[in-house]
Amino acid sequence: MIRRPVFRKEVAIVGIGQTAYGKALPGTAWDLAIEAILAALADAGLEPRDVDGMCRFAPPFEPVSEPQLVRALGIPELRFFAESPLGGEALGAVLAHAAAAVKAGLARTVVVYRALSQSKGGRFGRADGRGPADAGAPRSPDAGPGADVVVPEEDNRSFAWPYGLMSPGQLFALWARRYAIVHGLTDEDLTGALGSIAITQRRYANNNPNAMMRDRKMDWDDYRGARMISEPLRLFDLCLENDGACAYVVTGAEVARTLRDDPVYVLSATQTLSPYREPMGIYVSGELLELFPPAAAGRLFAEAGVDRGDIDVAEFYDATSYMPLRSLESYGFVPDGHAWRYVTEAGTGPGSPLPVNTHGGHLSEAYLHGMNGILEAVRQLRGTAVNQVPDADVALVGAPAGSATILAR
Amino acid sequence: MAVVPGMTELTAPYWEAAREKRLVVQECQSCRQVWHPPLPRCPHCHAADLGWRQVRGDGTIYTYTIVRHPTHYAFAGEIPYVLAIVELAEGPRLVTAITGVPPEEVHAGQPVRAVFRAVADGVTLPYFEPATRRDIEERG
Numbered sequence: 001m002i003r004r005p006v007f008r009k010e011v012a013i014v015g016i017g018q019t020a021y022g023k024a025l026p027g028t029a030w031d032l033a034i035e036a037i038l039a040a041l042a043d044a045g046l047e048p049r050d051v052d053g054m055c056r057f058a059p060p061f062e063p064v065s066e067p068q069l070v071r072a073l074g075i076p077e078l079r080f081f082a083e084s085p086l087g088g089e090a091l092g093a094v095l096a097h098a099a100a101a102v103k104a105g106l107a108r109t110v111v112v113y114r115a116l117s118q119s120k121g122g123r124f125g126r127a128d129g130r131g132p133a134d135a136g137a138p139r140s141p142d143a144g145p146g147a148d149v150v151v152p153e154e155d156n157r158s159f160a161w162p163y164g165l166m167s168p169g170q171l172f173a174l175w176a177r178r179y180a181i182v183h184g185l186t187d188e189d190l191t192g193a194l195g196s197i198a199i200t201q202r203r204y205a206n207n208n209p210n211a212m213m214r215d216r217k218m219d220w221d222d223y224r225g226a227r228m229i230s231e232p233l234r235l236f237d238l239c240l241e242n243d244g245a246c247a248y249v250v251t252g253a254e255v256a257r258t259l260r261d262d263p264v265y266v267l268s269a270t271q272t273l274s275p276y277r278e279p280m281g282i283y284v285s286g287e288l289l290e291l292f293p294p295a296a297a298g299r300l301f302a303e304a305g306v307d308r309g310d311i312d313v314a315e316f317y318d319a320t321s322y323m324p325l326r327s328l329e330s331y332g333f334v335p336d337g338h339a340w341r342y343v344t345e346a347g348t349g350p351g352s353p354l355p356v357n358t359h360g361g362h363l364s365e366a367y368l369h370g371m372n373g374i375l376e377a378v379r380q381l382r383g384t385a386v387n388q389v390p391d392a393d394v395a396l397v398g399a400p401a402g403s404a405t406i407l408a409r
Numbered sequence: 410m411a412v413v414p415g416m417t418e419l420t421a422p423y424w425e426a427a428r429e430k431r432l433v434v435q436e437c438q439s440c441r442q443v444w445h446p447p448l449p450r451c452p453h454c455h456a457a458d459l460g461w462r463q464v465r466g467d468g469t470i471y472t473y474t475i476v477r478h479p480t481h482y483a484f485a486g487e488i489p490y491v492l493a494i495v496e497l498a499e500g501p502r503l504v505t506a507i508t509g510v511p512p513e514e515v516h517a518g519q520p521v522r523a524v525f526r527a528v529a530d531g532v533t534l535p536y537f538e539p540a541t542r543r544d545i546e547e548r549g
Contacts, residue, residue: 125480126480126481127480127481128480128481128482128483146410147410148410148411148412148413148529148532149410149411149412149413149481149483150413150414150415151412151413151414151415152415153414153415153416153417153419153420156446158414158415158416158420159414159420159446159503159504160504161412161414161481162411162412162413162414162528162534163492163504163505163506163534163536164412164476164479164481164483164484164487164490164492164506165492165504166480166481166484167480169480170474170476170480170492173474173476174472174473174474174492174493174494175472177472177473177474177517178471178472181472181517181518227477227478228475228477228478229476229477229478230474230475230476230477230478230492231474231475231476231477232474233474275452282494282502282504283445283446283501283502288471288472288494
């Protein structure tokens with residue numbers, strides 16, 4: 001069933017803002033959120049008093065609350081605010097909620113934000129919250145030196161952590177290995193594919209003044225020589241851990257055109273959930289590799305009124321290099337089982353059929369739970385990206401399990 | 410020091426069985442479907458009358474990873490270790506670790522069988538190790 005379009009060009013992104021990205025930035029996540037939101041509003045030509053809606057990633061992922069921001073920014077009243085769960089899978093959802101609120105008249109100007117302070121709030125890649133310099137006692141009060149660590153049951157974590165399956169990187173290693181198993185790849189085939197993604201994104205980042213890896217070149221020797229973290233994933237297959245914040249401003253298309261000449265329109269935005277298809281779902285009854293359900297991918301394109309060939313640039317969520325690889329297939333750009341060869345032959349770099357993660361992505365720009373991918377898509381559609389795709393009209397930004405958006409100028 | 414599962418009313422029978430060196434999965438007493446991890450209702454027929462079926466502990470490796478970098482201090486001394494998703498002969502998949510074999514010899518589709526290891530006072534986890542030729546013959 002083709003459903004009628006929901007957002008097609010009725011809602012637009014009119015402002016984007018961000019902080020610097022860095023391993024350890026001064027200030028709290030609250031400070032960072034404020035800085036990014038003020039930048040996004042300034043970019044839109046708006047003031048905090050114009051804001052009447054907010055959408056954010058649900059806690060514990062997003063540490064900064066709406067009340068904190070309303071107080072600190074002097075926003076007179078929010079009449080719509082909503083939170084989306086499941087970490088990176090909030091990426092398309094927060095925009096879908098913001099756009100729906102604007103379209104329904106629940107709010108006129110909605111700020112979407114994501115602030116991250118891993119230097120103070122704990123690193124996502126460390127299950128025990130320890131940083132490299134933190135050799136002290138573990139955080140959890142119930143786990144003194146030598147004491148057993150009791151894993152509270154939550155989303156089946158108590159069935160995984162006791163074996164040492166504790167981090168997203170380990171889980172994506174299981175997925176990447178499964179991909180190789182299903183499609184008959186050798187280790188060398190898989191390394192070639194994952195390395196192509198990682199090296200291409202690093203090259204994009206080397207041109208990007210915002211990228212944490214701007215000055216760090218990486219060739220095949222660097223990539224292959226990096227230590228294995230969780231086989232088959234090496235160090236540079238994994239995303240960065242950092243501080244920073246992103247924000248953008250959503251409003252109706254008519255208002256948008258009064259604010260700027262180059263609003264970026266929302267064509268579609270999706271979220272989806274099926275049994276065990278949440279981001280860390282392991283126990284799916286069918287094939288583990290099927291992350292983005294085909295029905296959701298179909299809905300994303302049908303509602304947007306565009307097809308795969310219309311997409312000029314894609315910003316895929318990349319907690320690891322495996323995810324953009326598989327996203328090429330799950331979003332329907334490349335047939336199942338072909339992406340590993342496609343990325344080594346056609347590639348995802350400048351001039352390729354579909355440039356991917358043109359800012360460097362989470363692997364080489366910074367990790368902002370996909371929000372920096374939205375900002376990059378907006379820059380591409382405005383024609384202001386550092387790695388500008390010529391004449392980019394339509395962009396896709398998507399997380400692997402079905403939270404995505406198609407944007408157009 | 411070990412990392413041990415916290416238990417809820419729903420999950421405790423699984424771990425209590427493991428302590429007795431039995432591997433169990435939840436079973437609907439109405440439609441007889443089995444699944445893992447436990448749920449409060451049968452996802453197939455929505456019956457609330459659920460029990461536990463003891464399974465043989467035979468399965469195959471669905472996917473695996475050799476972990477060479479610990480993300481938790483409790484596993485620093487275990488590196489390298491092999492995490493796996495094992496598909497049981499009865500259908501459900503489990504997260505587990507593979508023991509009794511050098512990590513480099515683990516491969517997809519490998520027949521494995523459950524073994525039980527006490528990791529802390531009163532806590533036993535099911536692990537899996539490569540099945541012997543005899544195990545495989547007995548499976549028929």
